[in-house]
Amino acid sequence: MGRFRRDPRFWEGSRVDPNIDPGMLGGLSAAALIIGSLIYLALIALSLWIGYLIIKAAVRNGLREHTLWLEQRRGPLR
Numbered sequence: 001m002g003r004f005r006r007d008p009r010f011w012e013g014s015r016v017d018p019n020i021d022p023g024m025l026g027g028l029s030a031a032a033l034i035i036g037s038l039i040y041l042a043l044i045a046l047s048l049w050i051g052y053l054i055i056k057a058a059v060r061n062g063l064r065e066h067t068l069w070l071e072q073r074r075g076p077l078r
Helices: 022-074
Strands: none
Touching: none
């Protein structure tokens, strides 16, 4: 059976805890991977949204300044 036998003598002096089921660790690592991926994607989405808001504000301010410049140059726009 090799290294993963359930013989109590195998666990003596070993740093492996015999009370932890390897299947449980696999499930926890899969859950951690899914949660980590969701957080990663959420941070990317948040950064894109904040970038969009910054660009939108810059475009609005630029249009406002351009409109004021045109009104000073030619008179009020309709």
